[in-house]
Amino acid sequence: MPDGSSQVKRGRKFDQVLKGARDVFMADGFEGASVDDIAKAAQVSKATLYSYFPDKKLLFMEVARHECNRQAEMAMDGIAPDTPIRDALTDMATQLLDFITSPFGQRMFRICVGESDRFPQLGREFYESGPKLVHDRLVAFISEGVTKGVLAVDDVPLAADQFAELCKADIFPRMVFSMASTFSKAEKDRVVIGAVDMFMARYAVRT
Amino acid sequence: MPDGSSQVKRGRKFDQVLKGARDVFMADGFEGASVDDIAKAAQVSKATLYSYFPDKKLLFMEVARHECNRQAEMAMDGIAPDTPIRDALTDMATQLLDFITSPFGQRMFRICVGESDRFPQLGREFYESGPKLVHDRLVAFISEGVTKGVLAVDDVPLAADQFAELCKADIFPRMVFSMASTFSKAEKDRVVIGAVDMFMARYAVRT
DNA sequence: TGAAAACTGAACTAAATAGTTTATAAAGGG
DNA sequence: CCCTTTATAAACTATTTAGTTCAGTTTTCA
Numbered sequence: 001m002p003d004g005s006s007q008v009k010r011g012r013k014f015d016q017v018l019k020g021a022r023d024v025f026m027a028d029g030f031e032g033a034s035v036d037d038i039a040k041a042a043q044v045s046k047a048t049l050y051s052y053f054p055d056k057k058l059l060f061m062e063v064a065r066h067e068c069n070r071q072a073e074m075a076m077d078g079i080a081p082d083t084p085i086r087d088a089l090t091d092m093a094t095q096l097l098d099f100i101t102s103p104f105g106q107r108m109f110r111i112c113v114g115e116s117d118r119f120p121q122l123g124r125e126f127y128e129s130g131p132k133l134v135h136d137r138l139v140a141f142i143s144e145g146v147t148k149g150v151l152a153v154d155d156v157p158l159a160a161d162q163f164a165e166l167c168k169a170d171i172f173p174r175m176v177f178s179m180a181s182t183f184s185k186a187e188k189d190r191v192v193i194g195a196v197d198m199f200m201a202r203y204a205v206r207t
Numbered sequence: 208m209p210d211g212s213s214q215v216k217r218g219r220k221f222d223q224v225l226k227g228a229r230d231v232f233m234a235d236g237f238e239g240a241s242v243d244d245i246a247k248a249a250q251v252s253k254a255t256l257y258s259y260f261p262d263k264k265l266l267f268m269e270v271a272r273h274e275c276n277r278q279a280e281m282a283m284d285g286i287a288p289d290t291p292i293r294d295a296l297t298d299m300a301t302q303l304l305d306f307i308t309s310p311f312g313q314r315m316f317r318i319c320v321g322e323s324d325r326f327p328q329l330g331r332e333f334y335e336s337g338p339k340l341v342h343d344r345l346v347a348f349i350s351e352g353v354t355k356g357v358l359a360v361d362d363v364p365l366a367a368d369q370f371a372e373l374c375k376a377d378i379f380p381r382m383v384f385s386m387a388s389t390f391s392k393a394e395k396d397r398v399v400i401g402a403v404d405m406f407m408a409r410y411a412v413r414t
Numbered sequence: 415t416g417a418a419a420a421c422t423g424a425a426c427t428a429a430a431t432a433g434t435t436t437a438t439a440a441a442g443g444g
Numbered sequence: 445c446c447c448t449t450t451a452t453a454a455a456c457t458a459t460t461t462a463g464t465t466c467a468g469t470t471t472t473c474a
Contacts, residue, residue, distance in 0.1 A: 011450055012441090029324065031238050034431060045452045050433070114321020116385050117236065123384035131380050158401050161376040169368040173338050177330035178323050194365050201409040218420055219471085241461060252422045257463070 010052075017042045017049050021063045026107050030060050030115050057119075064111070064122055068129040071104060085145055085204070086196060092141070093167045093192040096134055100168060101175060101183055109176075135160055142203075151203050159203060166195035217259075224249045224256050228270045233314050237267050237322050264326075271318070271329055275336040278311060292352055292411070293403060299348070300374045300399040303341055307375065308382060308390050316383075342367050349410075358410050366410060373402035 020042025024033045035056055039046045053059040079088045099105045108130075112123045138160035145151035153159045169191050174180045227249025231240045242263055246253045260266040286295045306312045315337075319330045345367035352358030360366045376398050381387045 013451075029321075032324070035433080036431075045454095046433085047435085047453085048451055051450080054433095056432070110320055110323065113317055113383055114236075116317065117239070120385040124386060127380065127384035127386060131384070155397070155401065158377060158397065161380075162373055162401060162405060165372045165376045165379070166369055169372045170365060172372070173334065173368075176320055177334035177338070178327040179331060179334060190362070190365065194362070194369060198369060198405060198409045202405045220421075242463080243461075252424095253463085254423085254465085255421055258420080261463095263462070 011048075013042075013044050013048055014052055017044055017052055017059075018063060018066060020044065021059050022067060025060060025063050025111070026067075026104070029111055030056075030118065061119070061122065064108075065125060067104070067108065068126055071099075071108075072129045072133060079141075085150060086200065088141065089163070089196045089199060090192060092134075092138065093163070093195050094188070096164065096167050097171065097188050097192060101171065101188070106175065106181065131164070134164055138163055145203075150205055152205050153203050159199075163195060163199050166198055167191065169194065218255075220249075220251050220255055221259055224251055224259055224266075225270060225273060227251065228266050229274060232267060232270050232318070233274075233311070236318055237263075237325065268326070268329065271315075272332060274311070274315065275333055278306075278315075279336045279340060286348075292357060293407065295348065296370070296403045296406060297399060299341075299345065300370070300402050301395070303371065303374050304378065304395050304399060308378065308395070313382065313388065338371070341371055345370055352410075357412055359412050360410050366406075370402060370406050373405055374398065376401065 017038075020040075021033075021038050024038045024041050027033075028037075035046060035049065038059075039049050042049065049059075053062065079091055083091070100109075108126060112126050116123050135157070139156055142151060142153055142156050142159055142163075146153050146156065171183055171187065171191055175183075224245075227247075228240075228245050231245045231248050234240075235244075242253060242256065245266075246256050249256065256266070260269065286298055290298070307316075315333060319333050323330045342364070346363055349358060349360055349363050349366055349370075353360055353363070378390055378394065378398055382390075
């Protein structure tokens, strides 16, 4: 194994194929994307494409996995350890909401949900490499607050999930049901501040 | 207009078609359902089906509309006017969560989200006849609490959306990403109580 | 009862589209 | 420079599926 990252891949146009597939799948979803379109977008012949991926499903899974990892690596910039809770929460809420409303976030969510009959596994993998990370990060953060004595939380995992959920108030339903696809800073700020206020009201230790 | 409810329908097998279409669409989604399957399920010839609905899309929209209305009528049993806030909130949270996790709720959500490229309008209609009703009901309820002086809320619509969102903590992401599809009463109660506690901590007037 | 309306089944068209094959061309390393 | 690996274009198979057509049957109702 000269290269630790690949067992199946070989040949020079592999990345081209993956990129083309990503573009088309992201634009059209699994069913909506045709293999011919992907080959065209990748500027590669269908035969080449099929020499890398024995079928469309495998190609799709590979693209999804790849994209999730790529996204997970980004937007994981930590928060300085001595930031006040309010500010730290505000930062995290903003990051989360930005991701959720990003074109990629929206697209990936739709694909996971819509294709979940065909690919239940896809949803799970996305969860692991997205929402789960946020959850874990929040749990760690809240736990720290508890040990510091600035937060009083009984059920830390629940508190983390509540916070994540609060970040989606108003915005998420409108997004998901095609009422809107972009949101102004003001709209997001309202929700973020609301989420932080609510979280603090419930869990901050009174001083 | 001899019958106020219908402009397009005629003939005796109309309801059969609708019922068959509902079953198949709910089971397989829009793309997954074939017209032949629907005709078979409805015990009707394809020609009959097409005599009612000029194409598959229209049939689908009709089914979706119909189902949404049907569901909206149910589960709207009001809450006695002098119920304590905590109990009223608990009731509403339970109802909401039950709907979200119901087979129909899950199915409809998936279809709306997955098919939203083809049918952005479908999401909007579903929103109007589902989440919107919940929102309005919560707004009314919270407003009442404010005028009674038991709640202190600045941004009532936001508070309503926050509460609705809190009801989905933990459960919703797991459901949506195919980690689980049914939830025990204990799991739901944990979330419901958590939501009510949080809402009260933030908005209840201290006595 | 008789005619119009509704329905049937089955064959058909037309269009996508996943996946295969083949003969050919271009790289590229040794 | 040649030989192996990789890539290509295009034609082809096979399948699925939306939507149509039509000759014949059943239902309805006046």
